[in-house]
Amino acid sequence: MSAITQRNETRQVGLPWLKEVPAKWSVRPLKFNLSLWNEKPSGEGQIIALENIEGWTGRFVKTGSSFDGQGVGFEPNDILFGKLRPNLAKVFMATEGGEAVGDIWVLRPQEGCAPRYFFYQLLGENFINTVSASTNGAKMPRADWSYVGALPSPTPPLDEQHVIAAYLDRETARIDGLIEKKARFIALLKEKLVDAADVMVTGRDDPIRDLQEVDIPWAPMIPKDWSTKRAKYLFQEMNRPVEPDDDTITAFRDGQVCLRSKRRTDGYTFAELEVGYQHICKGDLVIHTMDAFAGAIGISEDDGKATGEYAVCSPRSDDVNSEYYAYLLRCMARRQYIFILCPSVRERAPRFRFFRFAPVLLPVPPRSEQDQIVERIKKSSARLKSLISKTEQSITLLKEKRAALITAAVTGKIDVRSSA
Numbered sequence: 001m002s003a004i005t006q007r008n009e010t011r012q013v014g015l016p017w018l019k020e021v022p023a024k025w026s027v028r029p030l031k032f033n034l035s036l037w038n039e040k041p042s043g044e045g046q047i048i049a050l051e052n053i054e055g056w057t058g059r060f061v062k063t064g065s066s067f068d069g070q071g072v073g074f075e076p077n078d079i080l081f082g083k084l085r086p087n088l089a090k091v092f093m094a095t096e097g098g099e100a101v102g103d104i105w106v107l108r109p110q111e112g113c114a115p116r117y118f119f120y121q122l123l124g125e126n127f128i129n130t131v132s133a134s135t136n137g138a139k140m141p142r143a144d145w146s147y148v149g150a151l152p153s154p155t156p157p158l159d160e161q162h163v164i165a166a167y168l169d170r171e172t173a174r175i176d177g178l179i180e181k182k183a184r185f186i187a188l189l190k191e192k193l194v195d196a197a198d199v200m201v202t203g204r205d206d207p208i209r210d211l212q213e214v215d216i217p218w219a220p221m222i223p224k225d226w227s228t229k230r231a232k233y234l235f236q237e238m239n240r241p242v243e244p245d246d247d248t249i250t251a252f253r254d255g256q257v258c259l260r261s262k263r264r265t266d267g268y269t270f271a272e273l274e275v276g277y278q279h280i281c282k283g284d285l286v287i288h289t290m291d292a293f294a295g296a297i298g299i300s301e302d303d304g305k306a307t308g309e310y311a312v313c314s315p316r317s318d319d320v321n322s323e324y325y326a327y328l329l330r331c332m333a334r335r336q337y338i339f340i341l342c343p344s345v346r347e348r349a350p351r352f353r354f355f356r357f358a359p360v361l362l363p364v365p366p367r368s369e370q371d372q373i374v375e376r377i378k379k380s381s382a383r384l385k386s387l388i389s390k391t392e393q394s395i396t397l398l399k400e401k402r403a404a405l406i407t408a409a410v411t412g413k414i415d416v417r418s419s420a
Helices: 115-123 125-133 158-201 322-334 337-341 367-410
Strands: 010-012 020-022 026-029 034-037 046-048 072-074 079-082 091-093 098-100 104-109 152-155 211-213 221-223 227-230 235-237 249-251 257-259 278-280 285-288 297-299 304-306 310-315 361-364
Touching: 034 072, 072 104, 079 115, 091 115, 098 104, 104 115, 115 125, 115 152, 115 158, 115 367, 125 367, 158 322, 158 367, 249 285, 249 304, 278 310, 285 322, 297 322, 310 322, 322 337, 322 361, 322 367
Parallel strands: 046 098
Antiparallel strands: 010 020, 026 152, 034 104, 072 098, 079 091, 079 104, 211 221, 227 361, 235 310, 249 257, 278 304, 285 297, 285 310
16 A cells, blocks of 8 residues: 555544644635536447446446436536435446436536546545434435535645555555455355355266266266156245244255345345235245246245245155255256246246246255265365355455545545655
Protein backbone atom coordinates (compact mmCIF):
# COMPACT_ATOMS: atom_id res chain seq x y z
CA MET A 1 0.00 0.00 0.00
CA SER A 2 1.19 3.54 -0.75
CA ALA A 3 2.37 5.65 2.17
CA ILE A 4 -0.32 7.49 4.11
CA THR A 5 -0.26 9.60 7.27
CA GLN A 6 -2.69 10.81 9.87
CA ARG A 7 -3.93 14.38 9.69
CA ASN A 8 -2.43 16.87 12.15
CA GLU A 9 -4.40 20.05 11.44
CA THR A 10 -8.15 19.48 11.64
CA ARG A 11 -11.25 21.44 12.58
CA GLN A 12 -14.40 20.25 14.33
CA VAL A 13 -17.55 19.70 12.29
CA GLY A 14 -19.71 18.05 14.92
CA LEU A 15 -21.77 15.83 12.64
CA PRO A 16 -22.99 12.46 13.97
CA TRP A 17 -21.00 10.58 11.32
CA LEU A 18 -18.19 13.10 10.81
CA LYS A 19 -16.62 14.77 13.84
CA GLU A 20 -13.83 16.66 12.09
CA VAL A 21 -12.26 17.39 8.71
CA PRO A 22 -8.84 18.68 7.61
CA ALA A 23 -8.43 22.37 8.33
CA LYS A 24 -8.20 23.36 4.65
CA TRP A 25 -11.31 21.44 3.63
CA SER A 26 -14.75 23.00 3.39
CA VAL A 27 -18.05 21.32 4.24
CA ARG A 28 -21.12 22.28 2.26
CA PRO A 29 -24.44 20.70 1.22
CA LEU A 30 -23.99 17.92 -1.31
CA LYS A 31 -26.30 19.66 -3.80
CA PHE A 32 -23.69 22.43 -4.16
CA ASN A 33 -21.18 19.83 -5.37
CA LEU A 34 -23.52 17.52 -7.30
CA SER A 35 -26.67 18.76 -9.00
CA LEU A 36 -29.63 16.50 -9.69
CA TRP A 37 -30.07 16.11 -13.46
CA ASN A 38 -33.49 15.39 -14.97
CA GLU A 39 -33.06 15.94 -18.71
CA LYS A 40 -34.11 13.39 -21.32
CA PRO A 41 -31.33 11.52 -23.15
CA SER A 42 -29.96 13.30 -26.19
CA GLY A 43 -29.43 10.20 -28.32
CA GLU A 44 -28.14 6.66 -28.44
CA GLY A 45 -25.87 5.43 -25.68
CA GLN A 46 -25.44 3.06 -22.78
CA ILE A 47 -28.57 2.12 -20.83
CA ILE A 48 -28.03 1.64 -17.10
CA ALA A 49 -30.53 0.16 -14.63
CA LEU A 50 -30.00 -0.75 -10.99
CA GLU A 51 -29.26 -4.35 -11.89
CA ASN A 52 -26.34 -3.16 -14.05
CA ILE A 53 -24.52 -1.66 -11.06
CA GLU A 54 -22.59 -3.87 -8.66
CA GLY A 55 -23.10 -2.75 -5.08
CA TRP A 56 -20.16 -1.25 -3.17
CA THR A 57 -17.80 -1.37 -6.16
CA GLY A 58 -19.61 0.62 -8.86
CA ARG A 59 -18.66 -1.89 -11.54
CA PHE A 60 -20.92 -2.37 -14.56
CA VAL A 61 -22.75 -5.71 -14.65
CA LYS A 62 -24.00 -6.88 -18.03
CA THR A 63 -27.48 -8.44 -17.97
CA GLY A 64 -29.84 -9.85 -20.55
CA SER A 65 -32.68 -7.53 -19.55
CA SER A 66 -34.17 -5.01 -21.96
CA PHE A 67 -35.65 -1.65 -21.00
CA ASP A 68 -38.26 0.60 -22.55
CA GLY A 69 -36.32 3.76 -21.88
CA GLN A 70 -38.14 6.83 -20.52
CA GLY A 71 -35.22 7.49 -18.23
CA VAL A 72 -32.81 10.35 -17.56
CA GLY A 73 -29.91 11.17 -19.84
CA PHE A 74 -26.37 11.19 -18.51
CA GLU A 75 -23.01 12.30 -19.84
CA PRO A 76 -19.44 11.15 -19.18
CA ASN A 77 -18.37 11.87 -15.56
CA ASP A 78 -21.96 11.99 -14.29
CA ILE A 79 -22.53 9.91 -11.14
CA LEU A 80 -25.50 7.54 -11.01
CA PHE A 81 -26.88 6.76 -7.57
CA GLY A 82 -29.49 4.08 -6.82
CA LYS A 83 -32.19 5.74 -4.72
CA LEU A 84 -34.14 2.48 -4.26
CA ARG A 85 -32.73 0.46 -1.36
CA PRO A 86 -29.73 2.76 -1.00
CA ASN A 87 -28.21 0.34 1.49
CA LEU A 88 -27.12 -1.70 -1.55
CA ALA A 89 -24.69 1.10 -2.47
CA LYS A 90 -25.42 1.14 -6.21
CA VAL A 91 -23.16 3.96 -7.37
CA PHE A 92 -21.77 4.23 -10.90
CA MET A 93 -19.61 6.81 -12.66
CA ALA A 94 -20.35 7.16 -16.35
CA THR A 95 -17.53 7.02 -18.89
CA GLU A 96 -19.85 7.64 -21.84
CA GLY A 97 -23.27 9.13 -22.48
CA GLY A 98 -26.47 7.17 -22.07
CA GLU A 99 -29.75 6.75 -20.25
CA ALA A 100 -30.44 5.84 -16.62
CA VAL A 101 -33.72 3.96 -16.18
CA GLY A 102 -35.64 3.12 -13.04
CA ASP A 103 -34.82 4.36 -9.56
CA ILE A 104 -31.56 6.10 -10.32
CA TRP A 105 -30.49 9.69 -9.73
CA VAL A 106 -28.18 11.28 -12.26
CA LEU A 107 -25.86 13.62 -10.35
CA ARG A 108 -23.66 16.07 -12.25
CA PRO A 109 -20.44 17.34 -10.61
CA GLN A 110 -20.19 21.13 -10.49
CA GLU A 111 -17.16 23.27 -11.29
CA GLY A 112 -14.33 22.58 -8.88
CA CYS A 113 -15.56 19.04 -8.19
CA ALA A 114 -13.55 16.01 -9.35
CA PRO A 115 -16.11 13.37 -10.44
CA ARG A 116 -14.05 10.42 -9.28
CA TYR A 117 -13.60 11.83 -5.77
CA PHE A 118 -17.35 12.33 -5.35
CA PHE A 119 -18.01 8.87 -6.77
CA TYR A 120 -15.98 7.50 -3.86
CA GLN A 121 -17.63 9.88 -1.40
CA LEU A 122 -21.06 8.49 -2.34
CA LEU A 123 -19.66 4.95 -1.94
CA GLY A 124 -18.46 5.76 1.59
CA GLU A 125 -20.00 3.54 4.24
CA ASN A 126 -20.95 6.48 6.46
CA PHE A 127 -22.70 8.22 3.58
CA ILE A 128 -24.59 5.07 2.53
CA ASN A 129 -25.65 4.33 6.12
CA THR A 130 -26.86 7.91 6.61
CA VAL A 131 -28.93 7.85 3.41
CA SER A 132 -30.34 4.41 4.23
CA ALA A 133 -31.43 5.53 7.70
CA SER A 134 -33.47 8.34 6.12
CA THR A 135 -35.64 6.13 3.89
CA ASN A 136 -39.26 5.18 4.46
CA GLY A 137 -41.04 1.96 3.56
CA ALA A 138 -40.06 -1.57 4.50
CA LYS A 139 -40.37 -3.26 1.09
CA MET A 140 -39.39 -0.48 -1.33
CA PRO A 141 -37.38 2.13 0.64
CA ARG A 142 -36.38 5.13 -1.45
CA ALA A 143 -34.10 8.04 -0.67
CA ASP A 144 -35.37 11.63 -0.95
CA TRP A 145 -33.15 14.16 -2.74
CA SER A 146 -34.36 17.02 -0.57
CA TYR A 147 -32.74 15.21 2.36
CA VAL A 148 -29.72 13.73 0.58
CA GLY A 149 -28.89 16.93 -1.28
CA ALA A 150 -28.73 18.77 2.04
CA LEU A 151 -26.27 16.31 3.61
CA PRO A 152 -22.90 17.86 4.51
CA SER A 153 -20.28 17.02 1.90
CA PRO A 154 -16.56 17.20 2.84
CA THR A 155 -14.89 19.15 0.02
CA PRO A 156 -11.10 19.21 -0.30
CA PRO A 157 -9.28 21.60 -2.66
CA LEU A 158 -9.60 20.37 -6.25
CA ASP A 159 -5.98 19.20 -6.54
CA GLU A 160 -6.39 17.09 -3.39
CA GLN A 161 -9.65 15.64 -4.71
CA HIS A 162 -7.72 14.32 -7.71
CA VAL A 163 -4.97 12.89 -5.48
CA ILE A 164 -7.50 11.10 -3.26
CA ALA A 165 -9.36 9.69 -6.27
CA ALA A 166 -6.14 8.42 -7.86
CA TYR A 167 -5.04 6.86 -4.56
CA LEU A 168 -8.38 5.07 -4.14
CA ASP A 169 -8.34 3.89 -7.75
CA ARG A 170 -4.97 2.23 -7.13
CA GLU A 171 -5.73 0.76 -3.72
CA THR A 172 -9.24 -0.49 -4.47
CA ALA A 173 -7.96 -2.08 -7.70
CA ARG A 174 -5.29 -3.89 -5.69
CA ILE A 175 -7.83 -5.11 -3.12
CA ASP A 176 -10.33 -6.08 -5.84
CA GLY A 177 -7.59 -8.09 -7.55
CA LEU A 178 -6.98 -10.05 -4.34
CA ILE A 179 -10.72 -10.63 -3.91
CA GLU A 180 -11.03 -11.93 -7.47
CA LYS A 181 -8.14 -14.35 -6.98
CA LYS A 182 -9.69 -15.67 -3.80
CA ALA A 183 -13.10 -15.97 -5.47
CA ARG A 184 -11.55 -18.03 -8.28
CA PHE A 185 -9.85 -20.21 -5.67
CA ILE A 186 -13.21 -20.80 -3.96
CA ALA A 187 -14.81 -21.71 -7.30
CA LEU A 188 -12.05 -24.26 -7.94
CA LEU A 189 -12.48 -25.74 -4.45
CA LYS A 190 -16.24 -26.05 -4.93
CA GLU A 191 -15.70 -27.70 -8.30
CA LYS A 192 -13.23 -30.11 -6.74
CA LEU A 193 -15.71 -30.84 -3.94
CA VAL A 194 -18.56 -31.85 -6.27
CA ASP A 195 -16.26 -33.66 -8.71
CA ALA A 196 -14.91 -35.83 -5.89
CA ALA A 197 -18.43 -36.66 -4.71
CA ASP A 198 -19.57 -37.52 -8.25
CA VAL A 199 -16.65 -39.88 -8.79
CA MET A 200 -17.26 -41.66 -5.48
CA VAL A 201 -21.04 -42.16 -5.83
CA THR A 202 -20.60 -43.69 -9.29
CA GLY A 203 -17.80 -46.02 -8.12
CA ARG A 204 -15.22 -44.51 -10.46
CA ASP A 205 -12.68 -43.47 -7.81
CA ASP A 206 -10.70 -46.73 -8.19
CA PRO A 207 -9.12 -46.82 -11.68
CA ILE A 208 -8.39 -50.56 -11.60
CA ARG A 209 -11.83 -51.67 -10.45
CA ASP A 210 -13.73 -53.98 -12.80
CA LEU A 211 -16.68 -52.21 -14.41
CA GLN A 212 -19.85 -53.24 -16.15
CA GLU A 213 -22.01 -51.45 -18.71
CA VAL A 214 -25.53 -50.55 -17.50
CA ASP A 215 -28.58 -48.81 -18.92
CA ILE A 216 -28.05 -45.57 -16.98
CA PRO A 217 -27.49 -42.68 -19.42
CA TRP A 218 -25.68 -40.39 -16.98
CA ALA A 219 -23.55 -43.23 -15.47
CA PRO A 220 -23.17 -45.92 -18.15
CA MET A 221 -20.33 -47.75 -16.37
CA ILE A 222 -20.49 -48.84 -12.71
CA PRO A 223 -18.53 -51.36 -10.61
CA LYS A 224 -19.13 -54.98 -11.56
CA ASP A 225 -20.26 -55.99 -8.08
CA TRP A 226 -22.97 -53.30 -7.98
CA SER A 227 -26.53 -53.92 -9.11
CA THR A 228 -29.24 -51.62 -10.45
CA LYS A 229 -32.81 -51.06 -9.30
CA ARG A 230 -35.62 -48.76 -10.21
CA ALA A 231 -36.13 -45.87 -7.81
CA LYS A 232 -39.60 -47.08 -6.79
CA TYR A 233 -38.05 -50.23 -5.30
CA LEU A 234 -35.60 -48.17 -3.26
CA PHE A 235 -37.82 -45.30 -2.05
CA GLN A 236 -41.43 -44.52 -1.35
CA GLU A 237 -42.89 -41.02 -1.49
CA MET A 238 -44.32 -39.86 1.84
CA ASN A 239 -47.23 -37.53 2.56
CA ARG A 240 -47.53 -37.23 6.33
CA PRO A 241 -49.90 -34.83 8.11
CA VAL A 242 -48.35 -31.74 9.67
CA GLU A 243 -47.69 -31.79 13.40
CA PRO A 244 -48.68 -28.83 15.65
CA ASP A 245 -45.18 -27.53 16.41
CA ASP A 246 -43.71 -27.94 12.92
CA ASP A 247 -41.59 -25.11 11.53
CA THR A 248 -40.78 -24.69 7.86
CA ILE A 249 -38.08 -26.84 6.26
CA THR A 250 -36.17 -25.63 3.20
CA ALA A 251 -34.01 -27.55 0.71
CA PHE A 252 -31.15 -25.26 -0.31
CA ARG A 253 -29.23 -25.47 -3.54
CA ASP A 254 -26.01 -26.45 -1.79
CA GLY A 255 -27.66 -29.67 -0.59
CA GLN A 256 -28.49 -28.65 2.97
CA VAL A 257 -32.04 -29.41 4.11
CA CYS A 258 -32.93 -27.82 7.41
CA LEU A 259 -35.25 -25.44 9.22
CA ARG A 260 -35.42 -22.25 7.20
CA SER A 261 -34.70 -20.24 10.34
CA LYS A 262 -31.20 -21.75 10.56
CA ARG A 263 -29.81 -19.73 7.70
CA ARG A 264 -30.41 -16.81 5.40
CA THR A 265 -32.84 -17.39 2.57
CA ASP A 266 -31.73 -14.73 0.06
CA GLY A 267 -31.45 -16.00 -3.48
CA TYR A 268 -33.42 -19.19 -3.06
CA THR A 269 -36.74 -20.17 -4.58
CA PHE A 270 -39.80 -20.79 -2.39
CA ALA A 271 -43.44 -21.43 -3.17
CA GLU A 272 -45.41 -18.19 -3.24
CA LEU A 273 -48.43 -19.78 -1.55
CA GLU A 274 -47.35 -22.20 1.13
CA VAL A 275 -50.44 -24.41 1.24
CA GLY A 276 -50.80 -28.17 1.39
CA TYR A 277 -48.05 -28.66 3.95
CA GLN A 278 -46.64 -32.09 4.75
CA HIS A 279 -44.54 -33.30 7.68
CA ILE A 280 -40.86 -34.03 7.21
CA CYS A 281 -38.89 -36.30 9.54
CA LYS A 282 -35.22 -35.92 10.31
CA GLY A 283 -33.36 -38.28 7.96
CA ASP A 284 -35.85 -38.06 5.07
CA LEU A 285 -34.56 -37.66 1.53
CA VAL A 286 -36.02 -34.31 0.47
CA ILE A 287 -36.18 -33.01 -3.09
CA HIS A 288 -37.30 -29.46 -3.96
CA THR A 289 -39.38 -30.14 -7.05
CA MET A 290 -38.66 -26.76 -8.68
CA ASP A 291 -34.99 -26.51 -7.70
CA ALA A 292 -33.90 -30.14 -7.99
CA PHE A 293 -32.11 -29.32 -11.27
CA ALA A 294 -29.93 -26.88 -9.29
CA GLY A 295 -29.04 -29.35 -6.54
CA ALA A 296 -31.74 -28.64 -3.93
CA ILE A 297 -31.68 -32.26 -2.77
CA GLY A 298 -30.54 -33.58 0.57
CA ILE A 299 -31.22 -35.29 3.88
CA SER A 300 -33.30 -33.32 6.37
CA GLU A 301 -31.42 -32.29 9.49
CA ASP A 302 -34.66 -31.54 11.35
CA ASP A 303 -38.29 -32.45 11.85
CA GLY A 304 -40.62 -29.87 10.32
CA LYS A 305 -43.00 -29.14 7.48
CA ALA A 306 -42.84 -28.22 3.80
CA THR A 307 -45.23 -27.47 0.98
CA GLY A 308 -46.32 -29.85 -1.74
CA GLU A 309 -43.43 -28.52 -3.84
CA TYR A 310 -41.21 -30.95 -1.96
CA ALA A 311 -40.92 -34.66 -2.71
CA VAL A 312 -40.29 -36.38 0.61
CA CYS A 313 -38.90 -39.90 0.30
CA SER A 314 -38.20 -42.70 2.73
CA PRO A 315 -36.15 -45.88 2.03
CA ARG A 316 -38.07 -49.12 1.58
CA SER A 317 -35.44 -51.26 3.32
CA ASP A 318 -32.35 -51.17 5.48
CA ASP A 319 -30.29 -51.90 2.38
CA VAL A 320 -30.67 -48.24 1.36
CA ASN A 321 -28.58 -45.40 2.77
CA SER A 322 -30.56 -42.24 2.00
CA GLU A 323 -27.47 -40.04 2.30
CA TYR A 324 -25.75 -41.98 -0.47
CA TYR A 325 -28.75 -41.44 -2.74
CA ALA A 326 -28.91 -37.73 -1.89
CA TYR A 327 -25.34 -37.40 -3.21
CA LEU A 328 -26.26 -39.58 -6.20
CA LEU A 329 -29.27 -37.44 -7.13
CA ARG A 330 -27.19 -34.29 -6.88
CA CYS A 331 -24.75 -35.94 -9.29
CA MET A 332 -27.70 -36.63 -11.62
CA ALA A 333 -28.66 -32.96 -11.43
CA ARG A 334 -25.14 -31.79 -12.26
CA ARG A 335 -25.07 -34.14 -15.24
CA GLN A 336 -28.30 -32.54 -16.50
CA TYR A 337 -30.40 -35.70 -16.10
CA ILE A 338 -33.00 -33.82 -14.05
CA PHE A 339 -33.77 -31.77 -17.17
CA ILE A 340 -34.38 -34.94 -19.14
CA LEU A 341 -36.35 -36.55 -16.33
CA CYS A 342 -38.57 -33.54 -15.67
CA PRO A 343 -39.88 -31.80 -18.81
CA SER A 344 -40.59 -28.14 -18.18
CA VAL A 345 -43.16 -25.72 -19.50
CA ARG A 346 -40.85 -22.77 -18.93
CA GLU A 347 -37.15 -22.67 -19.77
CA ARG A 348 -35.00 -23.78 -16.83
CA ALA A 349 -38.09 -24.56 -14.76
CA PRO A 350 -38.30 -28.38 -14.68
CA ARG A 351 -40.47 -29.89 -11.96
CA PHE A 352 -39.34 -33.08 -10.31
CA ARG A 353 -42.20 -35.56 -9.93
CA PHE A 354 -41.85 -38.88 -8.11
CA PHE A 355 -43.95 -40.77 -10.67
CA ARG A 356 -41.38 -39.85 -13.35
CA PHE A 357 -38.52 -40.72 -11.01
CA ALA A 358 -40.03 -44.07 -9.95
CA PRO A 359 -39.04 -46.12 -13.06
CA VAL A 360 -35.52 -44.67 -13.32
CA LEU A 361 -32.68 -47.16 -12.92
CA LEU A 362 -30.20 -46.27 -10.18
CA PRO A 363 -26.89 -47.86 -9.14
CA VAL A 364 -27.11 -50.00 -5.99
CA PRO A 365 -23.81 -50.63 -4.20
CA PRO A 366 -23.85 -53.06 -1.25
CA ARG A 367 -25.13 -51.28 1.86
CA SER A 368 -21.70 -51.44 3.52
CA GLU A 369 -20.15 -49.68 0.54
CA GLN A 370 -22.90 -47.06 0.49
CA ASP A 371 -21.97 -46.26 4.10
CA GLN A 372 -18.26 -46.13 3.25
CA ILE A 373 -18.86 -43.79 0.28
CA VAL A 374 -20.88 -41.41 2.45
CA GLU A 375 -18.13 -41.29 5.07
CA ARG A 376 -15.42 -40.71 2.45
CA ILE A 377 -17.40 -37.87 0.88
CA LYS A 378 -18.00 -36.27 4.28
CA LYS A 379 -14.33 -36.51 5.20
CA SER A 380 -13.22 -35.05 1.88
CA SER A 381 -15.90 -32.35 1.99
CA ALA A 382 -15.00 -31.29 5.54
CA ARG A 383 -11.44 -30.42 4.51
CA LEU A 384 -12.52 -28.52 1.42
CA LYS A 385 -15.39 -26.72 3.17
CA SER A 386 -13.05 -25.59 5.93
CA LEU A 387 -10.70 -24.10 3.35
CA ILE A 388 -13.62 -22.47 1.52
CA SER A 389 -14.89 -20.97 4.78
CA LYS A 390 -11.48 -19.54 5.67
CA THR A 391 -11.12 -18.04 2.20
CA GLU A 392 -14.60 -16.52 2.37
CA GLN A 393 -13.72 -14.96 5.71
CA SER A 394 -10.59 -13.42 4.20
CA ILE A 395 -12.71 -11.97 1.37
CA THR A 396 -15.06 -10.44 3.94
CA LEU A 397 -12.10 -8.83 5.70
CA LEU A 398 -10.79 -7.43 2.41
CA LYS A 399 -14.20 -5.94 1.59
CA GLU A 400 -14.33 -4.36 5.03
CA LYS A 401 -10.83 -2.99 4.52
CA ARG A 402 -11.85 -1.56 1.14
CA ALA A 403 -14.91 0.17 2.61
CA ALA A 404 -12.95 1.55 5.58
CA LEU A 405 -10.19 2.86 3.29
CA ILE A 406 -12.68 4.74 1.10
CA THR A 407 -14.40 6.30 4.11
CA ALA A 408 -11.10 7.33 5.70
CA ALA A 409 -9.80 8.92 2.50
CA VAL A 410 -12.92 10.89 1.48
CA THR A 411 -13.44 12.25 5.00
CA GLY A 412 -9.81 13.24 5.48
CA LYS A 413 -9.03 10.86 8.31
CA ILE A 414 -5.93 9.83 6.40
CA ASP A 415 -3.65 12.06 4.36
CA VAL A 416 -2.76 10.44 1.03
CA ARG A 417 -1.06 13.44 -0.59
CA SER A 418 2.38 11.90 -0.10
CA SER A 419 1.26 8.87 -2.13
CA ALA A 420 0.82 10.89 -5.34
